[in-house]
Amino acid sequence: xxxxxxxxxxxxxxxxxxxxxxxxxxxxxxxxxxxxxxxxxxxxxxxxxxxxxxxxxxxxxxxxxxxxxxxxxxxxxxxxxxxxxxxxxxxxxxxxxxxxxxxxxxxxx
Numbered sequence: 001x002x003x004x005x006x007x008x009x010x011x012x013x014x015x016x017x018x019x020x021x022x023x024x025x026x027x028x029x030x031x032x033x034x035x036x037x038x039x040x041x042x043x044x045x046x047x048x049x050x051x052x053x054x055x056x057x058x059x060x061x062x063x064x065x066x067x068x069x070x071x072x073x074x075x076x077x078x079x080x081x082x083x084x085x086x087x088x089x090x091x092x093x094x095x096x097x098x099x100x101x102x103x104x105x106x107x108x109x
Contacts, residue, residue, distance in 0.1 A: 079109040 060066045087095060087102055095102075 076109050080106060083109065 060070060083102055083105055090098075
């Protein structure tokens with residue numbers, strides 16, 4: 001007489017259980033492998049998104065109408081960044097004495 005545990009789905013679970021035991025004996029961590037696959041898929045998605053953004057940027061830089069304003073914006077942002085970091089690197093007395101000049105430079109930039 002066949003027991004209810006002899007169904008095809010039960011034998012599948014038994015086979016999977018044996019395979020998992022063998023994998024554990026061999027040193028293969030199934031959850032670790034799944035985690036690695038998920039991390040690789042997420043990295044691929046990030047890289048794909050970065051490639052799309054880079055392609056869009058390259059397209060904008062190819063057009064004369066958008067390239068020049070973007071270059072000017074890049075220069076202005078770079079100058080502002082340099083002013084802010086220079087202000088952070090100096091002492092309190094220097095910031096107090098040169099604060100008005102740096103504010104004027106930031107406005108100009």
